[in-house]
Amino acid sequence: xxxxxxxxxxxxxxxxxxxxxxxxxxxxxxxxxxxxxxxxxxxxxxxxxxxxxxxxxxxxxxxxxxxxxxxxxxxxxxxxxxxxxxxxxxxxxxxxxxxxxxxxxxxxxxxxxxxxxxxxxxxxxxxxxxxxxxxxxxxxxxxxxxxxxxxxxxxxxxxxxxxxxxxxxxxxxxxxxxxxxxxxxxxxxxxxxxxxxxxxxxxxxxxxxxxxxxxxxxxxxxxxxxxxxxxxxxxxxxxxxxxxxxxxxxxxxxxxxxxxxxxxxxxxxxxxxxxxxxxxxxxxxxxxxxxxxxxxxxxxxxxxxxxxxxxxxxxxxxxxxxxxxxxxxxxxxxxxxxxxxxxxxxxxxxxxxxxxxxxxxxxxxxxxxxxxxxxxxxxxxxxxxxxxxxxxxxxxxxxxxxxxxxxxxxxxxxxxxxxxxxxxxxxxxxxxxxxxxxxxxxxxxxxxxxxxxxxxxxxxxxxxxxxxxxxxxxxxxxxxxxxxxxxxxxxxxxxxxxxxxxxxxxxxxxxxxxxxxxxxxxxxxxxxxxxxxxxxxxxxxx
RNA sequence: GUGCCCAUAGCUCAAUUGGAUAGAGCAACAGCCUUCUAAGCUGUAGGUUAGUGGUUCGAUUCCACUUGGGCAUACCA
Numbered sequence: 001x002x003x004x005x006x007x008x009x010x011x012x013x014x015x016x017x018x019x020x021x022x023x024x025x026x027x028x029x030x031x032x033x034x035x036x037x038x039x040x041x042x043x044x045x046x047x048x049x050x051x052x053x054x055x056x057x058x059x060x061x062x063x064x065x066x067x068x069x070x071x072x073x074x075x076x077x078x079x080x081x082x083x084x085x086x087x088x089x090x091x092x093x094x095x096x097x098x099x100x101x102x103x104x105x106x107x108x109x110x111x112x113x114x115x116x117x118x119x120x121x122x123x124x125x126x127x128x129x130x131x132x133x134x135x136x137x138x139x140x141x142x143x144x145x146x147x148x149x150x151x152x153x154x155x156x157x158x159x160x161x162x163x164x165x166x167x168x169x170x171x172x173x174x175x176x177x178x179x180x181x182x183x184x185x186x187x188x189x190x191x192x193x194x195x196x197x198x199x200x201x202x203x204x205x206x207x208x209x210x211x212x213x214x215x216x217x218x219x220x221x222x223x224x225x226x227x228x229x230x231x232x233x234x235x236x237x238x239x240x241x242x243x244x245x246x247x248x249x250x251x252x253x254x255x256x257x258x259x260x261x262x263x264x265x266x267x268x269x270x271x272x273x274x275x276x277x278x279x280x281x282x283x284x285x286x287x288x289x290x291x292x293x294x295x296x297x298x299x300x301x302x303x304x305x306x307x308x309x310x311x312x313x314x315x316x317x318x319x320x321x322x323x324x325x326x327x328x329x330x331x332x333x334x335x336x337x338x339x340x341x342x343x344x345x346x347x348x349x350x351x352x353x354x355x356x357x358x359x360x361x362x363x364x365x366x367x368x369x370x371x372x373x374x375x376x377x378x379x380x381x382x383x384x385x386x387x388x389x390x391x392x393x394x395x396x397x398x399x400x401x402x403x404x405x406x407x408x409x410x411x412x413x414x415x416x417x418x419x420x421x422x423x424x425x426x427x428x429x430x431x432x433x434x435x436x437x438x439x440x441x442x443x444x445x446x447x448x449x450x451x452x453x454x455x456x457x458x459x460x461x462x463x464x465x466x467x468x469x470x471x472x473x474x475x476x477x478x479x480x481x482x483x484x485x486x487x488x489x490x491x492x493x494x495x496x497x498x499x500x501x502x503x504x505x506x507x508x509x510x511x512x513x514x515x516x517x518x519x520x521x522x523x524x525x526x527x528x529x530x531x532x533x534x535x536x537x538x539x540x541x542x
Numbered sequence: 543g544u545g546c547c548c549a550u551a552g553c554u555c556a557a558u559u560g561g562a563u564a565g566a567g568c569a570a571c572a573g574c575c576u577u578c579u580a581a582g583c584u585g586u587a588g589g590u591u592a593g594u595g596g597u598u599c600g601a602u603u604c605c606a607c608u609u610g611g612g613c614a615u616a617c618c619a
Contacts, residue, residue, distance in 0.1 A: 027558055030565075040561060043599080053599080078562045079599060124619070165618060279617055290545075290615090297617040304619050329613045332546050358547065359612070400555065403547065405612065407554065412568090419581085421567065427581050438578045475558065487556065490566075501574095501583045542581070 001086055001467045002026050005037060008066055015063045018045060026084075028468065035075065035083030036464055043080040053080025091463040092451035098466065098522040099448060106473045106529050112151035116322040117315055118144040121238070121245075122159045125230040126170050127195055129237050132328060132360050134381040135406060138397035138535070139357060139482055140326045141243045145533045146477035146485070152322065156244070159311060161251035162227050164301075169193065171223030177202035178222065182211055201229050237382050241390045242535045249314075251307050259310045260302060267295070272344055287340040304334070309341040316347055323352045324480070332356050355480055357402035363409040379410065388413050388420075391536045395422035398482040398534050421490055425527060426539050428493040432524040433540040435505060439517055442506050446521050447514035454515055458499040462523060465492050469526050473533070482534070489530045496523050 005026050013019045022044050029038045042057035049056060057076045064074065072085045098105045120140025123133050144154045161167075173193040176186045181202055188194075205213060205225055213221050238244070254260050264280070267273040272283050278298030282305065285292050295306040315323045325335065335354045343349045362369040362379055369379065385393055392413070399421070400406055413420075439445075454463065468488065476484040505516045528538040 025558085027561090029562075030557080031562065034562065038562090043561080046599085081562070161619075277617085281617095294617045299617075301617085303617065308619090329547065331614085331619085333614045334619080336545095356547075356613095361612090404555075405548070409554085412554095419568065423581055424567090427579080431579055431582085433579095435578050442578090472558085479559090483556080484558080487566085494566090497582055498584095500578080504578070506578050542579075 001037060001090075001464070002471050004070060005039075005084060008064060009041075011065065012060070012063050016060065018049060019060070021045075021048060029081075029083065034077060034081070036086045037084045039082050039084075040080070042076075042082060046080065056080070057082050086464075088455050088460060089452050091460055091467070092454050094463055094466045095451055095454075095518050095522045096448055098525050099518070102525060103529060103532075105525060106470045106533075107149050107151075108470060108474055109151045110474065111147070114152050114321040115155075115319055116144075116147050116152040116324065117155045117157055117318075117320045118147070118324040118326065119157045119159055119315075120144075120324075120326040121234075121243075123234070124160050124166060125162060125227045125234060126166055127193060127230060128197060129234055129381040130378045131362055131381055131384055131408065132378075134241075134384060134393060135357055135360050135397045135402075136326055136328060137238060137243055137381070138241065138394050139402060140324075141241075142394075142398050142482040142485075142534055143324060143326070143355075143477075143480050145535065146473065146480075146482065147322070147324075149473050149533060150477045155246040155320075157247045157249055158245045159249045159251070161307070162223075163252060167223055167227070168218060170198075170226050171220075172218035173198050174202050174205070174222040174226045175216070175218045178205055178213065181206045182214065197230070197233075198226075201226050204229070233382075237380075237385070240382070240385050241393055249311065251311065254307050254310045254314075259314070260306060263306060263310045263313070264296065264302075266345065267341075270344070282337070282341065284337055284340055287344050289336055289340050293337055305337050305341070308334070308338045309345075312338060312342055312352065313345075313347070316351075321351060325352060325354045327354065327356055329356050329358050353480065355402060358405045360406045360408055363407060364411060384410075384413075391422055391426070392420055394535045395420070395486065399486045401481065401483050421486070422536060423542075425489050425493045425531065426537070427542055428496050429524055429527045429531070429538045430540060430542040431500065432496075432520045432527075435520055436517070436524075439505060439513070444505070444510070444513050444517060446518040447511070448518055450511040450515045451518065453512045454519055456503060458495070458502045459516075459519065462492075462495045462499050462519065465495050466522055466526055469530070485530055485533055489527060489534075492523065492526060492530075496527075 006024075009019060009024055019041070022041060024039055024041045026037045026039050029035060042053045042060060045051075045056050046053040054076060057080050060082065061074050061076065066074070069087060070090045072087045074085070075083045077083050101107075118140050120143075121129070121133060121137045123129060129137070141156065144156050147154045169191070170193055173188075176188055176192070177199050180186050180188075181199075205221075216222065264273070267282065272287075273280050273295065274283065275281070279294045280296035281292045282295045283292055284290070293305060294303050296302050312323070327335070339349045339352060339354070342352070364379075369377065381393075387410070388396075396408070396413075397406070454460070469492075472484060472488045476482065499519075503516060505513045505520075507513075508516065531538045
């Protein structure tokens with residue numbers, strides 16, 4: 001539908017050159033009696049042309065050369081909207097299109113040939129993934145899916161470092177627990193990792209090696225063991241929610257390949273850095289940011305900024321057209337430095353899209369659970385998956401705009417998971433499977449020959465909604481908004497359930513019944529495709 | 543103090559980027575199963591979009607200020 005309008009306006013540009021001057025946007029009006037699609041072009045042009053919007057609208061309509069079998073009528077309404085009404089028979093064509101493209105219906109080629117990387121999760125291996133990481137993981141993977149649907153070739157990458165202070169403390173936490181198990185009296189500092197998993201790693205070391213490591217230091221075997229165990233668990237957890245990374249990028253590689261030193265030299269050569277009080281500073285204040293920041297500490301150790309910039313340079317070197325960085329809001333102060341650094345070195349920073357998601361608040365027994373990996377009072381992603389399952393976890397995290405805080409009431413999720421909207425969608429899908437099983441028994445088969453019979457309000461609303469799917473996928477993907485897919489699917493499922501209630505198949509006249517079966521299959525295909533973008537399963541039975 | 547995000551129905555959230563009468567789900571109330579899955583459908587009720595100004599044909603959306611929350615503001619990552 002929308003494509004038809006876009007083409008139609010393009011053809012009209014030769015008659016009305018001013019149409020080229022504005023971006024013409026078609027939207028589905030919230031009011032049914034405002035047509036199937038609507039544009040405010042005349043109102044926007046009114047300002048430029050200094051004419052009344054109504055007159056411009058009239059002129060546009062007169063010049064539009066549309067096919068009467070496609071568009072039934074065009075109206076001017078309100079302050080100057082142009083409303084389009086499509087014919088019932090045109091609406092049914094979408095069923096044929098869905099039958100033709102099947103599991104690929106909704107995909108587009110707008111960005112084919114382009115390479116994208118989505119960097120997400122990127123949690124250092126200091127402890128199990130929490131519910132907060134879960135939001136990052138699910139949203140990141142879903143954005144990657146959406147980008148694939150609009151043509152990108154997408155790589156998923158996890159960036160981490162296993163050096164630095166955090167990891168030293170981790171290793172020493174394990175060491176102390178190990179000594180404790182060997183009967184030594186220890187003092188466990190408050191700012192060490194308090195979680196049970198530290199004790200488990202220590203216990204494993206003791207069971208397998210006895211007292212062998214009594215005199216080892218924190219940096220060696222203890223840190224290595226901790227990293228190996230924790231990373232193994234992280235990967236397993238991600239797999240439970242269908243997430244598989246293409247690559248795990250270890251910050252350490254940047255040092256091994258000399259990228260840190262060459263970057264440092266580059267900054268110096270371009271006079272973008274200077275030394276002060278034994279540290280190296282980046283001239284960020286000259287690059288439009290608030291303050292200069294340290295990139296190498298007086299101890300000689302780089303701060304995270306330097307490797308972060310070097311890491312992003314590798315992304316450019318690897319030829320990505322689009323680089324998504326997905327962070328929690330606690331990182332909101334770090335990315336401007338990285339982007340400024342890249343820009344100063346001549347990289348096109350617009351290719352990097354930094355997405356910040358707000359935190360997940362966990363409510364349990366009516367209270368907010370404050371989360372801290374170090375203090376170990378958090379709910380792990382694994383526990384959440386145990387409670388509600390992968391589908392609910394994925395759906396729930398995708399359901400909301402990343403700019404808003406996500407309030408997760410754990411008691412509600414456990415107790416009332418049946419009322420989660422994901423079941424509503426899955427139920428619609430399963431219901432269709434059931435219909436298809438029944439109709440086969442009745443000797444009825446889907447047919448595209450009499451789609452014109454689909455003329456009731458319920459059928460027509462459903463058909464129009466199906467048209468929107470590819471547009472919605474494109475829009476959602478271009479704006480990195482996973483929640484729009486869930487909104488679309490809920491609306492589609494609602495229209496289907498209404499159709500199901502009003503329009504019977506078995507018992508209707510054969511041609512109508514077979515057209516309706518085709519419609520059911522079309523709806524089921526779209527639900528399944530939509531759920532697959534979200535990474536949620538589409539069951540045949542419930 | 544300063545920067546980023548947020549404040550919408552009792553609760554959790556939308557609103558196609560400045561559009562027409564602000565919408566869903568849950569919770570509440572009233573109905574619908576001898577017929578393709580009632581995990582469903584229909585209806586009722588629920589709002590000064592935190593507040594005050596401003597910008598214009600038109601503001602939940604943009605600007606300023608105020609109030610209240612979250613996250614930052616390291617020679618931690």
